[in-house]
Amino acid sequence: MTSILELKGIGKRFPGVVALDGVDFDLRAGEVHALMGENGAGKSTLIKTMTGVYEPTAGHILVEGNPISFRSPDEAVRHGVSTVYQEVNLVPNLSVMENILLGREPKGPFGIKWRGVKERAEKAVRRLGLDVDVRTPLGSLSIAVQQLVAIARALDVSARVLVLDEPTSSLDAGEVEALFEVVRRLRDEGMGIIFVSHFLDQVYAISDRITVLRNGQKVGTWMAKDLLKIELVSQMIGRDASALVRTESIAQAASSGEAIISAKSVGRRGSVSDVSFEIKPGETLGFAGLLGSGRTEVLRLIYGIDHSDSGTLIFDGKSVSKVRPRDSIHRGIGFLSEDRKAEGIFPELSIRENMLILYQVKQGWFRRIPLLKQKQLAKDLAEKLKVQPPDVERSIQQLSGGNQQKALLARWLAVEPRLLLLDEPTRGIDVGAKFEIMSLVESLRQSGSSFVFVSSELSEVVKTCTQVVVMRDRKAVGTLVGADITEESIVEAIAS
Amino acid sequence: MPNWTAAAAMLVAVLFFNLLFTPSFFHVAIRDGRLFGSLIDILNRAVPVGLLSLGMTLVIATGGVDLSVGAVMAISGTVAAGLIARPPETPFAGGKSVPALAIPAALLAAMGCGLFNGILVAILDFQPIIATLLLMVAGRGVAQLLANGQIVTFSEPSFAAIARGATAMLPNPVWLLAITFVLFSLATRATALGLFVEATGSNPSAANLVGINARAVKIAVYTLCALCGGLAGIVITGDIQAADANNSGLYMELDAILAVSVGGTALAGGRFSLVGSIVGALLMQALTTTILTRGVSPEITLVLKAAVVVTVCLLQAPAFRDSISRYLPKKVPA
Structure with a gap:
């Protein structure tokens, strides 16, 4: 399998803090790759460097083998790296179709071509197997459906890499399963998906590989089926050698x-x-x-x-x-x-x-x-x-x-x-x-x-x-x- | 340095300007056992806005605002005038004239209005600006209904004395404002009410977690604010011996909000200063009186007021003070 996204020796310093230190990461086409780590381990910083929010201070990013530096999230999107964040980042009082195409509406001589908007939005929604009238205001839909609309928006540009940052934190079990079905379908279509979650069971349910970060460094990457849950948790937490004994x-x-x-x-x-x-x-x-x-x-x-x-x-x-x-x-x-x-x-x-x-x-x-x-x-x-x-x-x-x-x-x-x-x-x-x-x-x-x-x-x-x-x-x-x-x-x- | 330093400095500046350029501005005469002069006039005329600003200060400190106090003035004035004049074809028709009841009834009506605002804001979670806008608009309608669309005039010297009489040389309204100020200061600072008001405005979630009954605090401040509106309405009605539901206290809530913000209470809620609001009200009135005595046309008054408010607000802003202090010579530590 080929890597569609590769990070080599990524480092990111903020004044007084080293957030990432020489992190390697690769994402293959057709896999779900979970990114795990405790709070502050550097997960979100890593995601932000690969989606163009931050520029790394060391290392480089390869998309399908070509070195690329993203200067903005927009540029990352144009290179096929789309992100869906934990909180739905959409406009609740606009319709589903407006949200999906916001900022990239097809335009004609008389402004936005609404028929084109509707057609493209319907296509994007159908791809996810979502049955919803694209003219409905987004805010009237459940959080789970809104989450799927956010994914539809991410997929509207021909994305090859989809980053899902804690997409399930506000969903119930049934909704999670529906989301996973979509994720599996996208994976089978050959997309590379990065999945971040705090729910261990969900990580095991959906992931092919797991990479663990701790204190800004990569601990390792494993096939999900080869890594026991208890090993994963210990890798995430690490052993604090200086830990005092209980009195x-x-x-x-x-x-x-x-x-x-x-x-x-x-x-x-x-x-x-x-x-x-x-x-x-x-x-x-x-x-x-x-x-x-x-x-x-x-x-x-x-x-x-x-x-x-x-x-x-x-x-x-x-x-x-x-x-x-x-x-x-x-x-x-x-x-x-x-x-x-x-x-x-x-x-x-x-x-x-x-x-x-x-x-x-x-x-x-x-x-x-x-x-x-x-x-x-x-x-x-x-x-x-x-x-x-x-x-x-x-x-x-x-x-x-x-x-x-x-x-x-x-x-x-x-x-x-x-x-x-x-x-x-x-x-x-x-x-x-x-x-x-x-x-x-x-x-x-x-x-x-x-x-x-x-x-x-x-x-x-x-x-x-x-x-x-x-x-x-x-x-x-x-x-x-x-x-x-x-x-x-x-x-x-x-x-x- | 209290937050109202800028307003106080501006007040001093306005008075100093008059000392130099307005002859006899500081002249105070004694006639018929009471003081007369521009200074006394400023005090006396600042009373309605000063009263409103006291209640408004507390409401603003909780992070709210009360736009309805002008309308509450109209209601309270109409109730008072109605009970004295008993005009025909109104709910007050028939019955005896009861001047003694006029004031308590007017204040009760005002507090009822405040309770209504408080319930909308604290229990039904209305945005304060919307909740009080309701009564701002509807309140004048209520006052007109009570007066059956008329201006209710009356002649009742005992009631008019509230606004026109004098005690110990000073006009009665000045005493009313002074007493209300002292009572408000005691109610907020001699108890913990002031602290609870500030905590509610400063961080509502934290206030909930430390067990402050934010609902009760809000209902209390809106009721007190309306009570101030009721007092101001009585003063205005007594002054002209008539209740004009259309014009009594019109836009005065806006002057009160200005006085509060000029006086250093942040509109976002938190710390408040009753002294600052009084200074703010006096500043606004000193400006008006100055402009009028100098014969400048009244249209310009409003523009000048706006300029002064902008200046005071800028002087209060830490960001602005920092940016100008860079151009000032540095103090050398001794």
Whole structure:
């Protein structure tokens, strides 16, 4: 088989970061090639260099043996490399045919030739076996059909390479199967398809070969049928040689007392299903799994941002439904979002106000905390969490990411929650801040607080959790307790 | 440096201009036990917009806007005038004249309007500009229905005194504005309401996650904003001893929005400053009075106001300040 797209020694540097380092990659005609790797491994950077969004700083790209450098996505498209991104990048209030031909409508002396548009759009849609009136506004169709329209658009130019970046993340099982049927047909027509997904089962269902990236480097390329799932997961995660061992106190932490919260096959349509767990005082429950496995969604169900529609959530022995964040706060449950910017900080407010707003909410609007007391409290919290710089009257925007995270953690510590849900609390912050946050969590656990901990870094999960629920494809697939928690056992559970 | 520094500086500049070029602008006389003069006039005439700007500040701080306050002024004025004059062929016909009830009834009607806005915005999730546009348009219709299309005139000295009388040398409306300002400041800064308003406007998702009841906050600010509209409507109605549903408070909501933004409250929501809004309202009125006393034709007033607003807004913008500071001599650290 011949390679239609070949990348040789591709490197990409951003100021201060090496995103890709000497990556080789080849795509054959008539294959589906999966590109795998953890968050930040360099998948999207690699895709962007092969589709003309970025220019590589090293190496070269060959299309059917000819060296080519793409200076824009448009140029890549003209060389037959088309991309469909994770989010549908189309215009919802235009019709299907307008979307398919947007920017390349056949033109005549009187402007756009609408008959030509319709014919070409119908041809493109029929090729995918899609039965839809091309005059329908795109927004009125289901996400799955919109996704297929995006593919039809990508195929309208005579594409030889089709890049599908997480095309299935918003589709349900039936829709995924329909999409795969189209992908298989295109493959059999001789097209080369690059498939990026976090869903392992889907990768195995559709791919011929798999390439794994880690930390900007290529780990290897395998035939899908020769690579066991567990091998794939270990290749993606790698082994962190410096990983610390679990401390004795965590491995032997005995859970005592009544469960603060317990979930019995809790789920929410289109989000997660069948999640069960129990958290007692002094426990740290980890949710492990690949990105997109439904970890965040579970936290959002517990805290009451989303509502479950199956199973039961029991809080302090009482079954609860339709909780709101406000109710959770009053029950002593806290939630630190993974998205600091969108769901955490109040950018216009000071560090002091950002730290104390929850305390104030718990006090009620009428009983304002006197300014002097506020200043003292904020100062103490900043000292306890080593927020740098410690001047709490500054705007929170002047803090680094790690210090903003400490300030947000301080917000919760100020109200002393019994159970704090931490979603990727250490993501995107420096090693020092990471260590401080993790040690603080552990010392609070020892004094009886409980935590739910979600992290993409397995070593952190292993180091801090007294029990681990493993998630795969938005389902809980296993629970590990005590001495059974090791990186290997988690990887095994993810892959099994 | 507070956000309203630019507006305050501009106000000082306008007053300084008058000190130099407008004779007797700063002359204040005492007649019949009250103060008279251009300065007092500016204070007095700034009251309706000043009142509106207080409520508008809170609404804007939550990331919203209230276009309906002008219409709310018309409704509140009509209710007050109706209860005093009891004009025939209106819902107020018959019955005794009840001046004592006029003010509470007018304010209640105004707050009802605010509650309506608040419910549309907070519970039904209308875009604030659309939600309040409804009442901006329909509110004047309601006022006209209440007045049966007439201008309701009355003669009731006790009511007119609100707008025309004076207490301790100063016109009553100035006191009304001062008291309302103090009450608003206490309500927002002596409690945590102000912080919750700012948090809601600064990051609505984060506000939800820390348990702030954003719906209640929004309903409260729209109701307070309409209450200010009601007060302003009473002042205007008392001043002319008539309620004109068509023209009372017409376009005044726009002046209030200008005063708020000139006063340093970002239209995107977040931090707010009640002092800044009052400074903004005074600036707008000082400009108007200056132009009128200098005999410039009123058409030019509007253009000049626009120029001043643009200047103040530019001076507030960090990007603009940075770009001009490059041309200024660098401060040498001591």
